[in-house]
Amino acid sequence: MKRKINALRIMLLVVACTLWCAVGSAQNNIARLDALDIKSFSEGIPGIVTKTNAGGGPLKIGGHYFSSGIGTNGVSVLPFLLDGDAISFTAGVGPDDEANPLSTYKFYVIGDKKILFESKDMKVGDQPEKIQVNLSGIQRLGLLVMVDAANLSRSYSDWVDAAFVMKPGYMPEHIPNTGEKYILTPASSALPKINSAKVFGATAGNPFLFAVAATGVRPMYFTASNLPQGLNIDSATGIISGKVNNKGIYPVVLKAKNKWGETTNILKIKIGDTIALTPPIGWNGWNSWAREIDKDKVLASAHAMVSKGLHNHGWTYINIDDAWQGRREGSDKALQPNEKFPGFKDMADSIHALGLKLGVYSTPWITSYAGYAGGSSNFEDGSYPDSVRDNKRQYRYTGKYRFENADARQMAAWGVDYLKYDWRIDVQSAQRMQEALRKSGRDIVFSISNSAPFDSAATWKKTANVWRTGPDIRDSWTSLYYSAFLLDKWAPYAGPGHWNDADMLIVGNVTTGSKMHPTRLTPDEQYSHVSIFSLLNLPLLIGCPIDQLDAFTLNLLTNDEVIEIDQDPLGKPARLIIEDKGVQVWVKPMEDGSYAVGLFNLAGFGKTPQSFFRWGDEKPVSYQFDFSKAGLLGKWKLRNVWKQQDMGIFSNQFKTVIPHHGVVLLRMYKAG
The missing domain is CATH 2.60.120.1060 (NPCBM/NEW2 domain)
Known part of the structure; x- marks a missing residue:
């Protein structure tokens, strides 16, 4: 009996030792x-x-x-x-x-x-x-x-x-973004349809470039009646170019014709002192390639803008961000491109030949955020030695010698159409560059970045065409919310010629914060993203490689009725009118007397600590929109903008279902 007990103890000891050894060998x-x-x-x-x-x-x-x-x-x-x-x-x-x-x-x-x-x-x-x-x-x-x-x-x-x-063998992972990429917008018709903005501003005596944006089967032929003296239209491309010497407002009748039919639209050309009468719409390279940008990538993006058909919906600007700058050379000591951008003028000409426009980046500081030469120097010849480059963070200030006038003249000579001026904004630097651009002999949209102080909003309205209201955007709902949904107080300062800017669109594949990856916004959040940007009349600048656009993202960017809201000539941003039970209602008056209305299910974001995260059990919400609470009394004809679908006539209210962090975007026309 004693031997059996001892044998049992030995067996238990062996099992315990085996388990202990196994646990010890598999370390957490x-x-x-x-x-x-x-x-x-x-x-x-x-x-x-x-x-x-x-x-x-x-x-x-x-x-x-x-x-x-x-x-x-x-x-x-x-x-x-x-x-x-x-x-x-x-x-x-x-x-x-x-x-x-x-x-x-x-x-x-x-x-x-x-x-x-x-x-x-x-x-x-x-x-x-x-x-x-x-x-x-x-x-x-x-x-x-x-x-x-x-x-x-x-x-x-x-x-x-x-x-x-x-546990052994495991690491924290990213929250999956597995939402269905549902497509709402129907494909464009074979019939010609002109999608250009209805108004365009230019300065008398400066080069003029405007491309008629139109969808429909090619070949397509364009005409323009009542063009002011000095302008001509290319019948095959729809590109209007030339120079107008006399100030005035010129209503031009545009016509587009293909084998399926023809259409006309009125373009109001305003030759005066104000450009950027509608928010800029195009592409910026930073969130695509950051410091790896080069001439080939820029030209590939321009050609993709055309081959993907985005230009037919009004997308125009091809903007190079930081990292193109080289050294100062020549008698004027103007900033020249680095070795990644040979033949800068030829590149600009190629982009203009496509009916697109070119943007560049600079800063009044000695060094840019990415460590390239800026618009000033502590050396009279503007040199940018290795001692500065290697300690770039120490030179984020305006140097003893400034080169605004030389740089503006060089940009104009190349054919630059847009300048992103990036630093911790101060009034004096902004005003100096504004004046330099005004004297350059070319219309160059002036965009200042970043985090413009709200206390000086009235000054930015007078100084710049575009000003960044916050820091760099990231591809997250948190960033989108703080970048766009808190802009109501900025609305009174925006309008034709001067626009609030919440940074680039964070759709498609982006590099914000890490290597290239699909946006972390859910499909519902992406619909909200483009909707709120359009309602607020913000610049629409695609922040992903255009040639990598999938069908969902391309569809998201080519809804002409959404773009029309952003490009409306009245230029009045939407205001936050109702906030109720986690839903926000933003209302924007349109030039034709209608209203664009966004119903956003924010689900109480920011109200609780839990609301900052996606837990996987989010649900849509049923919402009844009371027209009277938005000051929209009576009967209204409603149109679903994303579906481009009439919904009927509604009296006093409209009931709908809104996805989590999603939107129902409406156009409301008075019906009695």
Whole structure:
């Protein structure tokens, strides 16, 4: 009996040892936040950095330095897919010691909609709060920093010594974006249809270029009656060019004809002192290739604009962002392109021959954000030595010698049509470049970037054609919301010749924050994105490689009725009229007396910590739009703009279903 007991004990000991050895050999994964590709997870604004604070300094909370962690700025949103494979999360949190002392910060860890950790309201100088949460069984996790909205500038917050403990073989993943890419807009007809803006402004005596945008089967032939003296139209391409010396308003009758029929439209040409009578619409290269942009990519984008048919819907500008700049040369010491852009004038001519326009980038600083030569220098000859290039962050200021006039003349000589001027905006630099462009002898749309102070909105209206109202946009709902849905206060300052700008469209494949990837906006969010930009009369600048557009994204960008809302000659941005039960109603008056109305299901975004994240169980909402609450009394004929479909006549109200973060975009015509 004793031998049997001993044998049983030995067997149990062997089994226990085997299990212990197995557990010991399969070590858990430690996933530090600063070791992940953390920028690709970030949905906040602006971006995120590792092992430094958001300003590039050391991580420091309450007087304590940390070598491991991440730095964020403003509202920070970090979603992770864990799928039940995480064990725990630990970190220290707090505002960085270099942060804005006026801001108040609050940190959250949220798992499957439950708040697992909530910090106190924290201020600069507070000691870091410690986090240690159990993540057993958690499917989706969110790390959130909320900041007092009144003091977002330099709102640096830190997650230090931050790490997940994961089961062996597992790491945090991205939240999937698996929404159906449903197409709403019907294909264009074979019949000719003119889609150009109804008004165009130019300066007397400057070169004139306008391409008639028209859909329909080619070949197509164009005519223009009552053109002012000095202009001609190419009957095969619809490109109107030349020069008008006399100021005035010229109603021109455009005609487009193919084998299926013909159509006419009125174009009002205004020769005077104001250009950009409708918001610019085109493409910008930064979110496609950033510093890797070159001449071949720019020309390929221009040809893709034509081959994809976007130009037939009014898309016009091909804008080169930062990274084209080289050295200053010649007697004028004007900035010249670098080796990636040989034959700059020939490139511009090729783009103009397609009926498109060319944009470039500059800054009044010594160095651009990407580290290329800017519009000033501490050297009289404008040189940009390696000592400056290698320490570029230290030279983000306006130098002793400025070259606005020389650069504006060179841009005009090349045939540039658009300038993005990028820096921490100040009035004097903006006014100097405005004057230089005015004297250049060419109409060049003047766009200033970024984060124009609202307190000077009246000044930007007088100084620039376009001004960026916030920081760089990212492909996330959080960024879209803060970039566009908070612009109601800016509306009174926008109108023909001067437009608010929320940055590029974040559809298609983008490189915001990390390598090229499909936008993280759901299809519903993308419909909302294009809708709110159009309702607000914002510039529409595609931010993805045009030749990579899939059928969904191309359809999203070629709805002429949506573009017409953006390009309406009245130029009055929509206003937020109703906010009720998670739905916002934006109403925009149109030149013809109708109204464009956007019903957006924001689902209470920003109202709770949980609302910043996508949990996978989001649902549409049923909403009854009460016309009287929007000041639209009586009967109205309603049209679904995305479907290009009449819906009938409605009295007093309209009931519909709106997808989560989606939109119902209406055009309302008085019916009695």
